Amino acid sequence: MLFLQVIVGGLLLGAIYALFSSGLTLIWGMMNFINFAHGEFVMLGMYAALLVVVWLNGGPAVFGLAAAIALFVLGVIIYSSLIRHVMRGPMLAQILSTFGLALLLRYTAFFIFSANFVSLPQNSLSGTVDIGGILMPLAQLVAGIIAIALTIALHFMLTRTTIGSKLLAVSEDRNAAMLMGIKPNRMQALAWGLSAGAAGIAGALMAISYPWSPSVGETFGLTAFVVVALGGFGSVPGALYAGLIIGLIQAVSAFWLGPIYKDIVVYALFVALLWLRPQGLMGKA
Amino acid sequence: MLLEAQAVSKAFGNFRAVSDADISVDTGEIIGLIGPNGAGKSTFFNCLAGDATPTGGRIIFADQDVTNASPEAHARLGIGRTFQVPATFEDMSVLDNVMVGAFLRHPHRNDAREHALRTLELTGLKAQAHQGARSLGTPGRKRLEIARVLATDPRLMLLDEALAGLTPTELQDAIKLVRRIHEMGVTLVIVEHIMEVIMTLTRRVLVFNQGHVIASGKPEDVVKDETVITAYLGHGHRRRRGDA
């Protein structure tokens, strides 16, 4: 029974991994670009939630939305002021740009919030739920379900709506899209907004149940990368499956081997993936 | 038979860019590859160059099966190519660009440099040797690409629209250059849209449409071929033919 609980818990966390990783895979699929600061977006989402709670006494719905909007705006700003310009440049500039950004965001957070771990105070989602003998914290359950729903919603948005097809058109063939009257810059800015927004809201969801500090961005960034590598670069459904799998593996490893292994497992999995199956489960290499 | 492609196909998922294309090139020939845009000639071209791996068929160069060979292996065997959108090394000088090519057969720096300078002389770029590749206009870049590939001492050169976008004078110079290269003993396969180039330079032409080779033969015969004209102009032209 305890083991089943571990599994469910892992899957629920994995759902949140899937949500923020789908943002990363969207950018990769569209622009062949890796955002090294993606983990920091998640971390900032967590702090955004904290600020809303502390200043406005907002509940989960409020701070979830706030994190999503704040990060969406940040994503668009970062695209317009930085990414758009380095896209045309050498690889060094592209990699340095988001790598430097990650440092900037991370250490600014350290400076403002200090290195102490914080957590959100109790809110409406406290308490546990009993599902068939498995005891789950309500917060984790709700967060996980919302995360899955949002990831699926993102996928549907990309594949079933007009704006989604415009985004995909730009990723397929930028020039052809321009000839059809689609503005690639706008679409790419939108993609960055969505990507950051997804990370932000995922952060807020995680903040409900887990303590954090500015240092978590680095691990989340790598987790996102592992999820995207496993699920296939550019594939949102792939990110969903891979996120769940990673969450599961992580929970089981921590249970069997000890909590320190939580992070080691993720890094080791990534390294193994590189050697064995770089194209992931579902995507193109 | 220097180069032979047998029933080459290239599919991207469900889309067959090239279906059952054949080509045979003898040493010393100049072959033209023409066809409307999207007809599959560039993809076929990439297969010949090793940039794309065919999903069906075989490609044989100098009795060696190169169907799955990498672009590097192609170059070492003696197949060189230029790119439709010039891919010169922008950050390097004209001379350094050609030296990268020269190093293939001349591993020592001084030999490579001499060979590169000779190649620059041949292609009329010697004066710009120390300029940055970036400072050349598009015609200059195309010429540089040709020089760079030439420095690898290829037996077969694949030119991908290397003469597009030139002024009439530049075009004549370019045609002379291609002829000079041919006289040096290089076999050529040329993808072109410019009829003058095809008519004056090539002895044999292959016409692509929708992934298939729809006609092949001498240039003057091929341009009169019904199927070829229909491919370019569509079926509507037949109704208008009465005016000719």
Add this chain to the structure above:
Amino acid sequence: MTKTPAFRSKILVLSVCLLIFPLVFSDAFYRDIGVTVILAAISASAWNIVGGYAGQVSVGHSMFYGIGAYTPLLFYQLWGWSPMVGIPIGIILSIVLAIIVGTPTFRLTGHYFSMATIAVAELIRIFTGTWDFVGAAIGLQGPATARGWWDLTFRGELPYYYIFLGVLAVLLYVTYAVEQRKFGYYLRAIKTGERAARSLGVPVRQTKIKALMLSAAFTSIAGSLYSIKTGFIDPESGFGILVSVQMVIIAALGGAGTLFGPLLGAIILVPLQTATNTWFGGGGSGLTYIFYGGIIVLIARFEPGGLFELWDRIAPARWRRSHAA
């Protein structure tokens, strides 16, 4: 860059300045900065081979630095040998690691390699922190007092300065030799246009791996020099992400892909870092890294070629022509 008279005289002036620096500025404070500058120049120049010339951006180069830093002290602490023994061992291990990391990742796009370097460096750091054999979180220490010259434990800074300077000179010479040869041309071709390079017969993957191996070897030496001088190493100072970041930012600031860019970057950044650490106080490491992050972003956004390229752009045409390669 060929051996024009102007170039040679500049090298001469630079060499003389570097040689007499610690004699002119004999205060321990300045000498210490000098040593740190040279060491930073060594690791940044080593990174430069694969990151600057070949354009393969490693952001986890500390994996090689840490190996080089641990092996000398390991051999000392375990068997009482001179730390010097550990230097070649570190080099070999780093080269092996370079092959292991490069072989699968260089098949794929550049981003894979960059991410892989972070992951591997972090994995090694975490692992080292739990492995008692190498001191776990506490780390290792070197000889407190010298048993002989071979312990390389000197009282003053001066011997270290000249040893490091010698290593830097060797590294820069090797880099220069690479620059002039086929290998160097191929590296630059790969950086500028991999697809075109392939079409010219450049064996892209092998060339990248070779560059990584060469870079790893010298980075390992830099790590060894560091731990021998400091007499101490732990997972953070050996394999930490900030070690990697510093190499990258110093090389990029001065000019990645240029011979003297990393040295220039070190000369500017190391004293600056010392100054900001003093201004911002002990806990100022946070601010220093905000500063670093900001600089990296600015370099990436406005001048990826670093200061050397900036100079190239604003210098008068006449000066540039007289330096044409």
